[in-house]
Amino acid sequence: MKTNPFRYGALLLLFIGIHALAGENAGELAIGETFTLHSEQLEEERRINVFQPTVYGEAVATPLPVLYMLDGGIDEDFLHIAGLLQVFVSNGSVRPLLLVGIENTERRRDMTGPSDDPQDQAIAEHIGGAAAFRSFLRDELIETIESRYDVTPERAIIGESLAGLFVVETLANEPGLFDTYIAVDPSVWWNQYDLTGRIAQSLQQESAAERRLFVAASEEASSAERFQAFIVQVEQASSRMTFEYAPMPQESHATLFHPAAMKAFRTMFSASAED
Numbered sequence: 001m002k003t004n005p006f007r008y009g010a011l012l013l014l015f016i017g018i019h020a021l022a023g024e025n026a027g028e029l030a031i032g033e034t035f036t037l038h039s040e041q042l043e044e045e046r047r048i049n050v051f052q053p054t055v056y057g058e059a060v061a062t063p064l065p066v067l068y069m070l071d072g073g074i075d076e077d078f079l080h081i082a083g084l085l086q087v088f089v090s091n092g093s094v095r096p097l098l099l100v101g102i103e104n105t106e107r108r109r110d111m112t113g114p115s116d117d118p119q120d121q122a123i124a125e126h127i128g129g130a131a132a133f134r135s136f137l138r139d140e141l142i143e144t145i146e147s148r149y150d151v152t153p154e155r156a157i158i159g160e161s162l163a164g165l166f167v168v169e170t171l172a173n174e175p176g177l178f179d180t181y182i183a184v185d186p187s188v189w190w191n192q193y194d195l196t197g198r199i200a201q202s203l204q205q206e207s208a209a210e211r212r213l214f215v216a217a218s219e220e221a222s223s224a225e226r227f228q229a230f231i232v233q234v235e236q237a238s239s240r241m242t243f244e245y246a247p248m249p250q251e252s253h254a255t256l257f258h259p260a261a262m263k264a265f266r267t268m269f270s271a272s273a274e275d
Contacts (some may be wrong), residue, residue, distance in 0.1 A: 062150035070159035072101020156180035216260035
């Protein structure tokens with residue numbers, strides 16, 4: 001059976017990244033900070049994980065831009081993204097960022113807008129809560145992070161699949177909330193691809209200027225005709241913003257996030273591009 005050298009390289013990179021986060025005491029990991037935030041918008045407690053990369057064990061200079069990460073639980077995607085960020089900051093290829101992971105409670109509720117499609121409505125008991133979740137980010141979480149940590153006004157957001165849908169929909173509905181949007185295999189099929197037309201109109205507005213969007217697509221997405229129509233709409237409407245499209249036909253939806261995040265970090269947060 002053939003081996004995939006990239007996969008082994010990715011696993012090694014992840015191991016190195018997590019090892020670099022290890023605490024001084026054997027058997028313990030010190031991976032940033034975790035706190036709980038009560039949300040009035042969502043009427044529930046939300047668990048937040050925060051990681052600040054180091055260079056050879058030394059803290060990097062602050063203030064830092066903030067990367068808000070959906071699916072950001074310890075048992076979700078937080079650890080491997082923190083590992084990537086740690087390695088890239090340590091080797092000087094990516095500028096330092098404060099990583100803020102948001103753990104899920106009801107993922108399909110929070111990541112989706114309303115839908116009239118019966119197939120969409122069948123995926124969970126509760127859907128269509130994206131507006132409330134966006135209010136939680138805007139009015140509660142961002143304010144909390146900016147009061148607790150030494151950060152710059154620059155903000156980015158990253159998400160995959162339904163979380164990628166939330167990222168792109170946020171750009172369409174409220175482009176000024178973040179400076180950089182990273183969507184990995186975004187589920188733009190939601191509500192019969194309703195987002196395709198709406199985002200084209202939004203990107204032509206003044207509020208979308210100077211924003212940056214990175215979209216990565218697996219074999220399933222990149223080969224889908226309606227997904228490509230979405231990409232064409234974004235390309236045509238994004239003349240005043242930075243848009244990077246990264247089709248990765250060698251990856252499936254299940255394998256895409258790690259290599260896509262690697263490319264996104266190197267593209268959107270290159271240390272060589274830092275002012």
